[in-house]
Amino acid sequence: MRMTVGEIIAACGGKLLCGDPNTLITSVSTDSRKIQFGTLFVPIVGEKTDAHSFISATFAAGAAATLTQEHDGMIDSHAWIRVQNTEQALQRIAAVYRQRFHIPFVGITGSVGKTTTKEMVALALSGSFNVMKTEGNYNSQIGLPLTMFRVSDTHQAAVVEMGMSNFGEMSRLAQIAAPDYAVMTNIGISHIEQLKTQQNILSEKLHITDCFHKDSILFLNGDDALLAGLRGKPGIRIVWFGTASWCDFRAENIRTAASSTRFTLIMPGGSCEVELPALGLHNVTNALAALAVAKTLGVPTEKAAAKLAEYRPLAMRQQIHHVSDVTIIDDSYNASPDAIRSSVDVLCGFRTGKRIAVLADMLELGDFSQQAHFDVGAYAARAGVDIVLTVGERAREIAEGARSVNPDFVCYSCGDNAEAIAKLKSLLTGGDVVLVKGSRGMKTDQIVKALL
Template sequence: MIDLTLAEIAAAMNGRLVIGGSVDSVSADTIVSGESQTDSREVKAGQIFFARRGEETDGHLFVAKAVDAGAALLVVEREVDDRVPQIVVADATIALGQLATAVVHRVRAAGELTIVGITGSNGKTTTKNLVAAMAERRGSSVASEKSFNNEVGGPLTMLRVQQDTRTLVAEMGASAEGEIARLTAMAPPSIGVVLTVGLAHAGEFGGIETTFRTKSEMVRDLPDSAVAVLNRDDPHVSRMAELTQARVRWFGLHPEAHVRASDIDSDAAGTRFTLHIDGESAPVNFHVLGEHHVTNALAAATVGHELGLSLGEIVDSLQSATKAARWRMEVMGGRDGVTIVNDAYNASPDSMAAGIRTLAQIRKPDGRSVAVLGAMSELGEYSIEEHIRIGLQAVRLRINELVVVGKEARQLHISAINEGSWDGESVFFEEQDEAFDYLMSTLQPNDTVLVKSSNSAGLRFLGDRLGEAFA
């Protein structure tokens, strides 16, 4: 974070500064510049600890641990440990966002900060990582860590900005209407990216039209000096061009896209395609597995072009990427020719379908395709229908074996066996340990295995175990 006095921090969040009697050599003019944390286990010396009240716990219970770890400032909703200065606020989560807003505004007013906001039902983290790598080529940059994209993770990322930061790459997610608007108000994007509008989180949003309205918050308030980077292949995203004052830049496979791909070819080593940007073309050897990630690469390339990178720099950056992100089409294994593709960090119907298509494409001629699938969460009323659809797809793409794990995904298994095309090629286990033992006893040389589920199903850990077993 930039240097701010305790008084300035308190003013930014409309808080009351309290300096206890046991605090020596500290005044309202004392400067704090450490990062902010909401988890006491992550606190390091000189940092700010925000004692948030969550659904399951209360950050005030962990104040002492934060102070013991070296916290220089506490943001609290009631006075607590007086060993360090405290700022008392009405709501610590709101205060976190207020401080982030103030820091971003100050840096932007004093320097050349470009803010890139990225949202979409699928592909946010992968695209964010690709854009962040390109942004590094133009100077100091800050990007969301992991999947920090909500009312807490977003501000924590923004508060890492320094005076010399040239680019802030912010992943912006939502589980309800208004959340992306709040994030964009904290850090108004110069470049707003919308990737897809799909059924991810449909149970929370209540339907595709609500998802459309929520994701369109990214571009609705962009000024005419900003750029809206939109997916020309997604009909819902395409509609957003009518809702923004910003200059629109299309990406996708559509011939009207300003940044597009052709000649796409995929295998277990990655994806090759020709990249076209405003009349220039170049081949790309993209090492990230799965044709669906070409869309993310095109979005990143569009942003890179807007940031001033040349076609050659964009291609070099894309070719330097080795994987999308941890647990996202992560290639593991190798012993006996067995390939494990661990893609179990998130799963929506669209990404699950894309993963199964990729598995069918990359299966080795002398090996089998094995799909280890768990539940897709947060689908609400669409859950049964979408699990049925994925089971049918696995059969129709001739996946050699389907291993379904977890009772929440049982409908997927039932759908596959009801299709009638198989005879015992779909099996079901309630527990991961049972599935692991089964796979270890049945996998054959040169098999290709996709492990895919929503984060809550936890199959990423099963994928890790298989990857280590066949390392």
């Protein structure tokens, strides 16, 4: 990025306390440990730490300027910019910076599968474009603005993940990223503790379209019941993807091999065979979204499909490992009811030894928590899981759900990861397949690391 201090002040409505308005800013950081020469430091006031205390250290590391909401006067050779709120100022600067680029911006949201879909959309578009995509989990009120500053004149398209957990957040993200196109993967019950109902979740996520223009398109999963209810919605052009016969981009003849999935893409104007090195119907749906976006933006479908054949799962997202004749499905990054059901389907696609599901607490489900855990257990028992190990207090309800289907179903409830690891090691024999999944706060990746 390249902005002067003067341009930053104009963007956020700040006041220069000291320093030169012509100072050139070449990067923005909220992390005092990630400072380069020419960085604008944005000190965020968090629940535990007020980053204003690190301003001096950032200047010593090479920062050129800082925002501040806690100083009214300053004498220094560096630029200090007074704002009312540093987080809001960061968002305003990012929104102004984004408007410099007249390339297609694609926003990705949904309750489950945002990151995988973002990866696939970016990969499919790379068949014809130099693509900037969200890295890591930079999809939030602070992360998305920082992602905007990574766009440069060399990019021909941008794919940005947009995550929200409360009222009003998606509207703010839409003002920052101003996506020309948007993909919505599904409407589940992630973050329902704050948003209370799935209809509220849908309404909030639809704010991704707040900055749409006349040529904008919303890509929706036709296999999701709530999203399918938007058929015929006036005012927004919608392109549908899924397996339903009425979807614009749909998958037929889905075949699964040891570590890949093949399907026939049916689309306006023709069809195409697609091979995806990932398992699960949910990944077929993610690939359909990517192919729909790519074709809409002019990427030849054969090129987009060839790029998707290069897809590799991200860390802790259904990565498959083989250790001593045991297969481990590492899906430990996070969990929600819909995501667990999709992962259980992948587990039950294996036909070798015992199919063991290690399932930890799902967080942020509020009043839905007990029933959601119970229902996941019942689903696992019906799907064909042989053994369930639960981790955490909430997850004990998963065992109850499994036993409601079959009183003799084999379940073990563990208090923590260490107990689960010990139990697993006593159970595993050659040919077994283990799925490990839980909310991020449960740190179930520790279980995977112990097995590896």
